[in-house]
Amino acid sequence: MTDTLTLTRPDDWHLHLRDGAALTAVLPDTARQFGRAIVMPNLKPPVTTVADAEAYRARILAALPAGMTFEPLMTLYLTDRTTPDEIVRAKASGIVHGVKLYPLGATTNSDSGVSSLEHCLPVLEKMAEVGLPFLLHGEVTDPDIDIFDREAVFIERTLAPLIARLPELRVVLEHITTAQAAEFVASASANVAATLTAHHLLMNRNAMLVGGIRPHHYCLPVLKRETHRQALLKAATSGSAKFFLGTDSAPHARHTKEAACGCAGMYTAHAALELYAEAFDSVGALDKLEAFASFNGPDFYRLPRNSGTVTLRRESWTVPATLAYLDDAPLVPLRAGETLDWKLQG
Numbered sequence: 001m002t003d004t005l006t007l008t009r010p011d012d013w014h015l016h017l018r019d020g021a022a023l024t025a026v027l028p029d030t031a032r033q034f035g036r037a038i039v040m041p042n043l044k045p046p047v048t049t050v051a052d053a054e055a056y057r058a059r060i061l062a063a064l065p066a067g068m069t070f071e072p073l074m075t076l077y078l079t080d081r082t083t084p085d086e087i088v089r090a091k092a093s094g095i096v097h098g099v100k101l102y103p104l105g106a107t108t109n110s111d112s113g114v115s116s117l118e119h120c121l122p123v124l125e126k127m128a129e130v131g132l133p134f135l136l137h138g139e140v141t142d143p144d145i146d147i148f149d150r151e152a153v154f155i156e157r158t159l160a161p162l163i164a165r166l167p168e169l170r171v172v173l174e175h176i177t178t179a180q181a182a183e184f185v186a187s188a189s190a191n192v193a194a195t196l197t198a199h200h201l202l203m204n205r206n207a208m209l210v211g212g213i214r215p216h217h218y219c220l221p222v223l224k225r226e227t228h229r230q231a232l233l234k235a236a237t238s239g240s241a242k243f244f245l246g247t248d249s250a251p252h253a254r255h256t257k258e259a260a261c262g263c264a265g266m267y268t269a270h271a272a273l274e275l276y277a278e279a280f281d282s283v284g285a286l287d288k289l290e291a292f293a294s295f296n297g298p299d300f301y302r303l304p305r306n307s308g309t310v311t312l313r314r315e316s317w318t319v320p321a322t323l324a325y326l327d328d329a330p331l332v333p334l335r336a337g338e339t340l341d342w343k344l345q346g
């Protein structure tokens with residue numbers, strides 16, 4: 001049995017850092033583990049221009065505790081008003097590494113999202129031309145489509161036609177949750193990849209709905225049935241370079257989750273690598289974790305792999321019940337009050 005695991009320093013290819021006091025509270029959790037992260041642009045208001053991204057990047061670096069190194073990889077939030085010129089500026093900036101699609105109304109802070117990709121074709125063509133990846137929250141928002149089917153329908157209605165139209169566009173289907181998504185990505189061209197969260201590798205929808213409704217296990221795309229979780233775990237541990245780590249750690253203050261209409265998003269950054277190690281260990285695939293966490297992402301984004309390493313040890317520890325977040329508004333991390341079997345050293 002492996003008890004110690006040393007990995008090339010990993011990166012998080014899908015992360016919500018928020019802003020202000022929330023940013024200051026959560027950033028150290030990520031910076032302890034990851035060299036870089038693709039930082040999601042769904043602030044209020046969203047990060048839609050290179051100027052916004054530069055200012056947000058400066059706020060992230062200013063919030064980083066002394067002595068920690070971490071590189072935020074910025075993204076732009078695609079809107080119906082994004083211009084091809086902004087894409088050219090984004091590529092030239094060197095700090096923007098992707099453009100994010102939030103279908104209008106699909107998830108947290110998506111009310112500036114895109115109503116139809118048809119409007120955005122000139123922008124998407126420019127992204128393909130300059131080589132800026134397109135990052136997708138892959139769910140349709142059609143009210144007639146059942147929430148558990150929204151990812152699979154997105155693949156049929158939006159992703160497949162997009163790829164057929166612009167095969168040279170590099171696309172990341174974020175936080176995939178279904179067997180359909182895993183199969184689609186695995187059989188698509190090398191320009192199509194996916195991120196996988198630790199929580200979708202570890203939990204199915206029973207964790208949200210059995211024995212009472214558990215708001216801290218509610219996220220989007222929503223947890224699916226066990227067959228899907230198994231398909232995701234198989235994809236993550238398959239050795240395919242198309243699948244890589246993206247926590248989708250998405251902090252929301254406790255009272256906004258424990259509410260009649262609770263926010264979507266799980267906070268996992270406090271123990272991200274430990275949670276992935278548990279998932280990979282559960283199928284005897286710890287040897288596949290390094291490529292998933294540290295190689296496949298930078299290779300797809302055409303960035304150098306990190307130097308340096310992190311070490312995990314098989315060691316029990318208890319996750320705190322809450323973490324400090326905003327004044328009088330704590331954060332409930334995934335596995336709050338429970339024991340984890342892996343621990344990041346140092």
Ligand SMILES: NC(=O)N[C@@H](CC(=O)O)C(=O)O
Nearest residue numbers: 016107108219220250264265
């Ligand atoms: N994943 C979530 O459930 N929530 C994310 C948004 C997102 O990634 O869809 C958030 O910003 O809170």
Ligand SMILES: [Zn+2]
Nearest residue numbers: 107137220221
């Ligand atoms: Zn999303």
Ligand SMILES: [Zn+2]
Nearest residue numbers: 016040248250
């Ligand atoms: Zn997200």
